[in-house]
Amino acid sequence: MLIHEFQAKNFLQGLGWRIPVAALAETAKEARRLATELGCPVMLKAQVLAGGRGQAGGVLRATTPEEAEKLAGRLLGSRLVTAQTGGQGLPVSRLLVEKAISLKKEYYCGLAVDRRNETLVAIASRQGGLNIEELSGARPELIKKIFFTPDEGLKQFQARQLAYFLELPENLIRDFVVRLKRLSEFFLQNDLKLLEINPLAWSQDDQLLAVDARMEFDDCSLARHPELAALRDESQENELEKRARKFGLNYLKMNGSIGCLVNGAGLAMATMDIIQHFGGQPANFLDIGGGVTEEAVSQAFELLLSDSQVVVALINIFGGIVRCDLVARGVLAAASRISLNRPVVVRLEGTNVAEGRRILEESGLPFIFAADFEQAARLAVELSRQTR
Amino acid sequence: MSILVGANSRILVQGLTGKEATFHAQRMLEYGTRLVAGVTPGKGGQVHLGLPVFNTVEEAVRAEEPEVSIIFVPPLAGAEAIMEAAQAGIKLIVCITEGIPLLDMLRAKSWTKRYGASLIGPNTPGLISPGKSKVGIMPGHIHRPGSVGLISRSGTLTYEAVNQLTTIGLGQSTAVGIGGDPVVGLKFVELLEMFRTDEQTRAVVLIGEIGGQAEEEAAGYLKASAYPKPVLAYVAGRTAPPGKRLGHAGAIIEGRQGSAGDKIDRLREAGVKIIDNPARIGLMTAEVLSAR
Numbered sequence: 001m002l003i004h005e006f007q008a009k010n011f012l013q014g015l016g017w018r019i020p021v022a023a024l025a026e027t028a029k030e031a032r033r034l035a036t037e038l039g040c041p042v043m044l045k046a047q048v049l050a051g052g053r054g055q056a057g058g059v060l061r062a063t064t065p066e067e068a069e070k071l072a073g074r075l076l077g078s079r080l081v082t083a084q085t086g087g088q089g090l091p092v093s094r095l096l097v098e099k100a101i102s103l104k105k106e107y108y109c110g111l112a113v114d115r116r117n118e119t120l121v122a123i124a125s126r127q128g129g130l131n132i133e134e135l136s137g138a139r140p141e142l143i144k145k146i147f148f149t150p151d152e153g154l155k156q157f158q159a160r161q162l163a164y165f166l167e168l169p170e171n172l173i174r175d176f177v178v179r180l181k182r183l184s185e186f187f188l189q190n191d192l193k194l195l196e197i198n199p200l201a202w203s204q205d206d207q208l209l210a211v212d213a214r215m216e217f218d219d220c221s222l223a224r225h226p227e228l229a230a231l232r233d234e235s236q237e238n239e240l241e242k243r244a245r246k247f248g249l250n251y252l253k254m255n256g257s258i259g260c261l262v263n264g265a266g267l268a269m270a271t272m273d274i275i276q277h278f279g280g281q282p283a284n285f286l287d288i289g290g291g292v293t294e295e296a297v298s299q300a301f302e303l304l305l306s307d308s309q310v311v312v313a314l315i316n317i318f319g320g321i322v323r324c325d326l327v328a329r330g331v332l333a334a335a336s337r338i339s340l341n342r343p344v345v346v347r348l349e350g351t352n353v354a355e356g357r358r359i360l361e362e363s364g365l366p367f368i369f370a371a372d373f374e375q376a377a378r379l380a381v382e383l384s385r386q387t388r
Numbered sequence: 389m390s391i392l393v394g395a396n397s398r399i400l401v402q403g404l405t406g407k408e409a410t411f412h413a414q415r416m417l418e419y420g421t422r423l424v425a426g427v428t429p430g431k432g433g434q435v436h437l438g439l440p441v442f443n444t445v446e447e448a449v450r451a452e453e454p455e456v457s458i459i460f461v462p463p464l465a466g467a468e469a470i471m472e473a474a475q476a477g478i479k480l481i482v483c484i485t486e487g488i489p490l491l492d493m494l495r496a497k498s499w500t501k502r503y504g505a506s507l508i509g510p511n512t513p514g515l516i517s518p519g520k521s522k523v524g525i526m527p528g529h530i531h532r533p534g535s536v537g538l539i540s541r542s543g544t545l546t547y548e549a550v551n552q553l554t555t556i557g558l559g560q561s562t563a564v565g566i567g568g569d570p571v572v573g574l575k576f577v578e579l580l581e582m583f584r585t586d587e588q589t590r591a592v593v594l595i596g597e598i599g600g601q602a603e604e605e606a607a608g609y610l611k612a613s614a615y616p617k618p619v620l621a622y623v624a625g626r627t628a629p630p631g632k633r634l635g636h637a638g639a640i641i642e643g644r645q646g647s648a649g650d651k652i653d654r655l656r657e658a659g660v661k662i663i664d665n666p667a668r669i670g671l672m673t674a675e676v677l678s679a680r
Binding site for chain 2: 084086113115116118119120133149150151188191193218219220221223224250252254262263264265266267268269270272273274275276277282285287290318319320321349350351372373374377
């Protein structure tokens, strides 16, 4: 779970980090008032849960309160499309209005789970403001990584190694070390997966400032951090994906025309792959999971068909724990609520397959049965061509 | 033979009295798996499904000498269950639980290394040596004893692959689900090494997916090791968009790392036969075996 920049900065401030003076605005008038109070120039920063805001025009500079009002009016209520959001973009309902700072130098500082080495890593870069992954490809000599374990935690001397690597001025070294150590403790206590201060700025008045921050928490741990779970901003989630989550379904919208309903993440990915293999395009990833109920299947099927891009539906079930008859009943329940105006290809295999097939056949609805995985994919692709 | 578990493996079930564990323990018993005990704190002394229940793994180990443990506990208790089994001397721990927090798993994994235990999972359907022992939640009846070793990061896709193999007349020596989480125990490399010397196994099928480096590591290992048996691979997620998690916590392309295309290229370079069409896993394995 990602949180907003302003939320992440609140945490940083609580841990002793300095942040630029700023406040939230939900209307253009508020932005103007804040710009007057803070003193121009100010930065207007769209609060959306995706990176790449700067390049996408989501971070703007205003030199007068009038300009702040005008630019805020343009951003608020719009949808911001960045390299990470997909074509729909994300709604901008709040701006962080922040006093612009003049700085001497920008750095990067981050903490992350290193999946490859199965440990934690603290990362510092002498150049900030850029995507750290691209930078580590192009200029690895600017980056230093220090590994640490969750049990031992980050040591002071390790933080000091990073401080000296950054070539921070001597009077800022101690501050950085203390704050980074505290940050690593916060990371461990709150089950973060990623924490970035980017850029971390050395300002003209010789302060170390966290100018932008990103925090991602582990979804699996939210059950033990209810105060963090409450920070989730559902307005930043795709409507269909939100509906899916409510029913314990894993749904991801894609741009093709063949809607898929599958049990299991691997089989769902394989179903998308085989559709493409035969020249079609999947409309979505949808894994109904192992402990699925009839109600959730019916919601899943309805969800899939609510995507207007879908011209053919493909149901691919390999029953193990999930029973084919349960899936069949769920599909029929959905079909009784909505009109089945598009062809539905069905492939059932495994637990209670005969019963599942009988239920669908006796419904009298025009399901198209496939004998196996390949035939199901071929049929769906063929039908998607005919109906285009 | 087969790897990891055989007909005589003595199995403990952690969390035995829970609903899901009870359901799957029954299926395992029906399959012929030698379950010898269960552990549920607070229920020690009871008998469940005819098995003695203990309060701690240590007590269960002392009384019934299991070598393998299968874990069905809630996600926030998962890491502790793994640690408890490792410390009690269990040598193979199979963790079915899905949704264990990442930092918990980092701790649990280093704990298993310290005690010399092998971990399968978490977030796995488990493993099966057909006709001998089923330590997991997979439908047993689709499997047949035979000569194909299978290693997979997935659940139902593994059943699909097994079913294709069985349908075409190829049985399996052992089928192992290594789990769909970002941090799991044994991965392709360790299991390929076990299949290398397993006499029953004549070919190995890998089912990979986007995210992480396990397939790349397998490619590196195969390239360096002059592997004596044919290896085939299907990697799921060619159509997956970057930055989005596809069901499994570990199935995500992060930045430029972990795409299906990269993994496929690396495996192909290492001499692995790549399966492009996931409906032809059985067919292609049969072709490779009959060509030898």
